[in-house]
Amino acid sequence: MMRISRRTFALGIIGTCCLSFTPTIAIAQADREREERWQQLVSYLFDDREVVPTETLIKIEAPARAQDAALVPITLTMPEKDKIKSVYLVIDDNPVPLAAHVTFGPAADAGSLQMRVRIDTYTNVHAVAETKEGRLFSAVAFVKASGGCSAPSGPSDLEAMKGMGEMRLRLSEPSQKGKSTAATLMIRHPNFTGMQMNQLTRLYTPPRYIEKMTVTYGDQTVLDVAGDISLSTNPAIGFNFVSDGRQSMKVVASDNKGGRWESAFDVSANN
Amino acid sequence: MLLSPMSGNEVRATGHVRQSGNGMCFTRREAMALGFCLCCLPDRGQAARPSGIKDVGNGIFIREAPHEEATRRNRGGIANIGFIIGRDGVLVTDPGGSLADGRWLRSEIKIRTTKRVRYVVMSHVHPDHCLGAAAFGDEVPVFLGHHRLKNALHARGDFYRERLAEVLERDDVGEIIYPNQEVEHAAEVDLGDRIIRMMAHGRAHTDCDLTMLDVTTGTLFPSDLLFVDRVPSLDGSLLGWLAEVERLRQIRPARAVPGHGPAIVAFEPAMAKQVEYLTALADQTRQAIARGLTLNDALPAVTAGKGGGWALYEAYHERNVIQAYKELEWE
Structure with missing residues (x-):
């Protein structure tokens, strides 16, 4: 795991571009194209709000080269966590x-x-933190991967859909009242991307993905997750919550095809 | 079992070998990108120079493949493939990693015999083993595969071809050939003077592994259920693989032709080394999950096989941990 700076990325490009380009031109061009892409995305996703690069408000950890393009683990850290309202992964x-x-x-x-x-391809991955004041800050990592979105969800569509909606919640350690506890929420779901083709029928499996997950603890919200096709099959999300000794954590998940699932988990401190 | 009336070749289904008895059912088969890393850039080096065929005795010929990723130079020829010459014809034990690789194998067969290729066995879905099948199409052989191979090829065939086309000339990649005879549990092929016994496995290295035993010589063809020297790659079920190994051990084969490694090895010592790695992978991954480590944190913590001299360890081990973790976290 490492954080890829723009400079490391540029060095990578020197190594991979064919020799007819001079390295400097190649760096400049690839860099410029990626920056242009990002600016397009900023205007599309954030309605032209300013997104400011940050070294402190959000950090992104991603493998420099994906071992499995269909399952790339990403960790975001927000050191000044009390300022953060939401995060976007792009x-x-x-x-x-x-x-x-x-x-x-x-x-x-x-x-x-x-x-x-x-x-799906060699790309920048941006993490954007939205502060409670409504400002946006970004961090970036460059990841080399290939074919993640067209990689199938399972040996067959039917197989991939088995047990759809089953959930697990795993705590890294027993929760203690007043302390932050790390948890991983897992849900069985194929998260079909719409880019996975069945060779026999020559048809693409229609996209079917977890669109929304809401995690509540007692009567308070922990997380609201809006997902899309880029979340891996059997989506899993690791987060932290502050235990107050109450019993139950509830999860409601729904997908874009009308599937809806609910589960409750006992996360009490004395469990 | 389907019998192909056109071929004149006969495959007998046999009922005496039970299908996977490990009692486990993994409902979750996730996206597996590839059996090999195609992130690597194509090697634009000199013309193809595949390794030669080894005569391992008793009419068995094996191409001992290098421990490499698919490159332009090796034409995708990175798996041990070969053929068995019987009285009545030839059986191909995996047709190769690309059309070019399959054509080369076919030319090597023609150097050694005038007998027809009657059977082409595709041991599992991975492209380094079965993309060469198209090279044998005009001999109208029986294409044999696990009963789940067709589904697996439907799901992944195009994806594999596209990725390989990034490395090889598109014309050298090869069309997907589907098995025209499927092995449900077990089957036998009679080459006239020798019987080849097939076994369809439960989820292991992939979800469609087919192994063979040349009964007369006691030679097992475990394909990728046995990796030697090259680190095993997991694309099916870790626990299933360990269970299927026990089925192979019951056969007590004297020698084996691993999917990767030397052309022929003594079975048990080679298998023991692989089992050591897979068992450590399972144990350490379970421990990491039990300790509450996230997938990210488990990657450096699971060091099974490190320093064990496995080729391509850096390229595959971490990926194996990802596969193991996503299987075992649902235990």
Whole structure:
């Protein structure tokens, strides 16, 4: 795991471009194209609000080269967590760049978030933090991956859909009252991207993905997650919540085809 | 089992081998990108120079493949492929990693025998083993595969071809050939003077692994259920793989032709080394999950096989941890 700076990325390009380009031109061009792409996305996703690069408000960790393009683990950290209202994960060159928008509720500890995503090609991945004041700050990592969005969800569509909606919640350690506890929420769902072709029928499996997940703790919201096709099959999200000793954490998930699932988990401190 | 009336070749289904008895059912088969890393840039080096065929005795010929990713130079020829010459014809034990690789294999067969290729066995869905099948189409052989191979090829065939086309000339990649005879549990092929026994496995290396035993010589063809020297790659079920290994051990084969590694090895010591890696992978991944480590944090924590001299360890191990984690986190 490493954070890729723009400079490291540029060095990578020197290594990979054919020799008819001089390295400097290649760097400049690739850099400029990626920056142009990002500016397009900013205007499309954030309605031309200013997005300011930050070294402090949000950090993104991603593998420099994806081992499995259909399941790339991403970690976001927000050191000044009390300032953060929500985060966006944007995979610039994916067909649907916005992978997820996660809004933190009062029961959340917004210090970190883990997600697993599909990455289709060599691309910048941007993490954007929205502060409670409504300002946007970004961090970026460059990831080399290939074919993540067309990689199938399972041996067959039917197989991939087995157990759809089943959920698990795993705590990294027993929760303690008043303390932040790390949790991973897993849900079985194929998250079909719409780019997965069945060779026999020559048809693409229609996109079917988790569109919304709401995690509540007692009567308070922990997270609201808006997802899309870039979340990996069987989406999993790692987050933190502050335990107050109450019993139950509830999750409601729904997909774009009208599927809706609910689960409740006992996360009490003495469990 | 389907019998193809056109071929004149006969495959007998046999009922005495039970299908996977491991009692486990993994409902979750996720997107697996590839059996090999195609993130790597194509090698634009010199013309193809594949390794030669080894005569391992008793009419068995194997191409011992290098431990490499698919490149322009090796033409995707990175798996051990070969053929068995029987009295009545030839059986191909995996047709190769591309059309070009399959054509080369076919030319090597023609150097050694005038007998017809009657059977082409596709051991599993991975492109380094089965994309060469198209090279044998005009001999109208029986294409044999696991009963789940067709589905797997439907789901992944195009994806594999596109990725390989990034490395090879598109014309060298090869069309997808589907099995025209499927093995449900077990089957036998009679080459006249020797019987080749097929076994369809439960989820293991992939979800469609087919292995073969050359009964007369006691030679097992485990394909990618056995990796030697090259780190195993997991694309099916880790626990299933360990269970299917026990089925192979019951056969007590003297020697085996691994999917990757030397052309022929003593079965048990080679399998023991692989089992050691897979078991450590399972144990350490379970421990990481039990300790509450996220997938990100589990990657550096699971060090199974490190320093064990496995080729391509850096390229595949972490990916194996991802596969193991996403299987075992639902236990």
